[in-house]
Amino acid sequence: MDSALIPEGVKRCSFGKFMVFISIVSAVLLWGVYAMLLCWLKGLNQTNMNDYYGFALWIWADLAVIALGGGAFFSGFLKYLVGKDELKNIINYAVLIGFICYSSALLILAIDIGQPLRGWFIFWHANVHSMLTEVAFCLSCYFGVLCIEYIPLVLENRQLNKVPFFHNFAHNLHEIMAVFAATGAFLSFFHQGSLGGVAGVLFGRPFAYREGVFVWPWTFFLFTWSAAAFGPCFTLSLTKLLEKISGKKLVKDNVIELLAKISGWMIFTYTIAKIADTYYWAVVTAPGKGQTLMEFYTGNAFYGIWILVLEVIIGGLIPGLILITNKGRKNKYLLTTAIILACIGVSVNRWVMVLQVMAVPVMPFDTWALYYPSWQEVATTILPVAYGVLLIGISYRYMPIFPQERELNPID
Amino acid sequence: MFPGFFEWIWDGGHMLFMGALWYALSIIGMGLTFCLIKSAIETQQGKGSHHGDGHGHH
Amino acid sequence: MSAKEQKKAKRFGMVIDLDKCTGCGACMVACMAENNVPFKKDESNKLDSITWMRVFKLTNGKEYPDADVCYLPRPCQHCEGHDGHSPCVSVCPATATDYSRETGIVSQIYTRCFGCRYCMAACPYHARYFNWWDPVWPKGMEKMLSPDVSVRMRGIVEKCSFCFHRYQRAMDKAHLEGRRELAENEYQTACTQACPAGAITFGDLNNPGHAVYKLKQSPNAFRLLERLGTNTKVYYVSEREWVRRAGDNYLAHEKTGQVAAAH
Numbered sequence: 001m002d003s004a005l006i007p008e009g010v011k012r013c014s015f016g017k018f019m020v021f022i023s024i025v026s027a028v029l030l031w032g033v034y035a036m037l038l039c040w041l042k043g044l045n046q047t048n049m050n051d052y053y054g055f056a057l058w059i060w061a062d063l064a065v066i067a068l069g070g071g072a073f074f075s076g077f078l079k080y081l082v083g084k085d086e087l088k089n090i091i092n093y094a095v096l097i098g099f100i101c102y103s104s105a106l107l108i109l110a111i112d113i114g115q116p117l118r119g120w121f122i123f124w125h126a127n128v129h130s131m132l133t134e135v136a137f138c139l140s141c142y143f144g145v146l147c148i149e150y151i152p153l154v155l156e157n158r159q160l161n162k163v164p165f166f167h168n169f170a171h172n173l174h175e176i177m178a179v180f181a182a183t184g185a186f187l188s189f190f191h192q193g194s195l196g197g198v199a200g201v202l203f204g205r206p207f208a209y210r211e212g213v214f215v216w217p218w219t220f221f222l223f224t225w226s227a228a229a230f231g232p233c234f235t236l237s238l239t240k241l242l243e244k245i246s247g248k249k250l251v252k253d254n255v256i257e258l259l260a261k262i263s264g265w266m267i268f269t270y271t272i273a274k275i276a277d278t279y280y281w282a283v284v285t286a287p288g289k290g291q292t293l294m295e296f297y298t299g300n301a302f303y304g305i306w307i308l309v310l311e312v313i314i315g316g317l318i319p320g321l322i323l324i325t326n327k328g329r330k331n332k333y334l335l336t337t338a339i340i341l342a343c344i345g346v347s348v349n350r351w352v353m354v355l356q357v358m359a360v361p362v363m364p365f366d367t368w369a370l371y372y373p374s375w376q377e378v379a380t381t382i383l384p385v386a387y388g389v390l391l392i393g394i395s396y397r398y399m400p401i402f403p404q405e406r407e408l409n410p411i412d
Numbered sequence: 413m414f415p416g417f418f419e420w421i422w423d424g425g426h427m428l429f430m431g432a433l434w435y436a437l438s439i440i441g442m443g444l445t446f447c448l449i450k451s452a453i454e455t456q457q458g459k460g461s462h463h464g465d466g467h468g469h470h
Numbered sequence: 471m472s473a474k475e476q477k478k479a480k481r482f483g484m485v486i487d488l489d490k491c492t493g494c495g496a497c498m499v500a501c502m503a504e505n506n507v508p509f510k511k512d513e514s515n516k517l518d519s520i521t522w523m524r525v526f527k528l529t530n531g532k533e534y535p536d537a538d539v540c541y542l543p544r545p546c547q548h549c550e551g552h553d554g555h556s557p558c559v560s561v562c563p564a565t566a567t568d569y570s571r572e573t574g575i576v577s578q579i580y581t582r583c584f585g586c587r588y589c590m591a592a593c594p595y596h597a598r599y600f601n602w603w604d605p606v607w608p609k610g611m612e613k614m615l616s617p618d619v620s621v622r623m624r625g626i627v628e629k630c631s632f633c634f635h636r637y638q639r640a641m642d643k644a645h646l647e648g649r650r651e652l653a654e655n656e657y658q659t660a661c662t663q664a665c666p667a668g669a670i671t672f673g674d675l676n677n678p679g680h681a682v683y684k685l686k687q688s689p690n691a692f693r694l695l696e697r698l699g700t701n702t703k704v705y706y707v708s709e710r711e712w713v714r715r716a717g718d719n720y721l722a723h724e725k726t727g728q729v730a731a732a733h
Contacts, residue, residue: 363653
């Protein structure tokens, strides 16, 4: 029924099957939209956030998708600026994932603010000293870049590409893509960093606060580094997932292994830096503010030292070590384990830098505050996931996302 | 966001931050405009139209 | 600001004598009435109810007969931080909260705030509150609201303003009388005046003629979380060492009152 829209030379499931998939995901999406409307119409009292938890699940989701979506800017940086040409075989997918992640992040922010109609104040009345201002500016600009990177993919759809202007436009955008990729890398460097800075500058919160260089706390650099390191692992994870679902090999192993190797070294070096940062914070920064390391991990029902081990060792050092070894990358199971652990590791890091920051008491007579999200918060957090699944489904079906697919899966 | 607003101060912070922002925005804007104009000219010259012909609609 | 203006600049602040505070909560009530602070039918959940002034109960953790209790009223601490960079002001992305170099008061611009709540994350004192609901007043009460203080809508952050409208009113009166300076008793906060024990003293911390100027120099004076560098303008006084120690985080070997960050 929709065969005219499907790229030439590739096989897709039947239209009926595709519609069943679309319907199921759309149902989840609608659930999320309903919760989103509740939040917009009735206000943030629909959430379980409170005055101790001004930042909660949404901000974590925001930080996590932006970190995971970092695969787009880093892959673009590697392909267009460093010259790793093989990555052209995975860059489309990285861009698509980045586009989904960043549009989701902007949507979550629009739900998260108490007065969504005043959202533009952040630009109009910008306080240039606030990390959040920098995040808002760079995030929005970079989303513009991602749109520019995603548009040619859409225009390369078999039918759209027949329109001469669309064909020319897509071609011309490709021609100067390096300029956009460079701008994207520049913007990403800053907003990823500023997201780290959001927590790092909180000098009233010893758990989050870090020293740094000039106006940037160490978390600024750690966040940028980790997004570049772990983002590609998310791209690889979703590639593996799509290969599993479609039952097809979509990207050649050498491309996967190259990205895994670069990601591995980035993760490994990041983890060393993170350990150094944690050590300095534990023995100098926090005690300087009167708190010891173990105060942050005891005296409550949830946050124990396990979360630090999960983040830095299980979700950092182990995947890093697996991915830097040739054997680890060649072994299918080890590779999959490593990229999944890496995604968990960076997500835990973002969780800690948002939710644990809120949970830890600062005034000596204050108590730990634990929080669990309301269903509206959960639904609006699942909403972008459903939206992402939908967009990947549609894009994969109708656009030439994987240049090697035809070669790897010849149709007789 | 713009000089003249009461939050605006002519200090290094504002000039650096907003300078970088407007610089990035102009690169994106100019790049996009360049592509749009070039594509429009090329389309007018008949380039790319062979993609529309021959294959027909199914 | 020129050196002359700097000299004239006020630093309004408080000194709260914790040994006098009985924990009666009159300051909290006065504050809510004065500032049109909204409330819910059920105010038992202190995590989502608004109390610009909140009285904390501190205990020394000992058993009878050594058990001791202290009540600690906590308004916004009006941090100066380093050179006006208080924790909340520096992070607000929309310049909706401001540090006044003329008065030392940290203001909140309700019509500017768009509810990102970053300032709440930044404040270690939990002095900032979010309007999770639109304010609903019991029938007829809306006629009793203070005309000097705007009510706040859902979705924005609010906090203690040191009854700034009282400062404006006093200044208006002074200007009409051709004066530029206020007498100490012309500008007092609602909580100060409501405290039956006289535990709260308010005034210009820079003015040697004001009571707070002397009171803050007491060897028993301390500020909350002083070592974080928040540089607050609310001082507390207590003769009890455990109370002074409860005002900050101390490592086991550190002596009470000897760890404050320099300014």
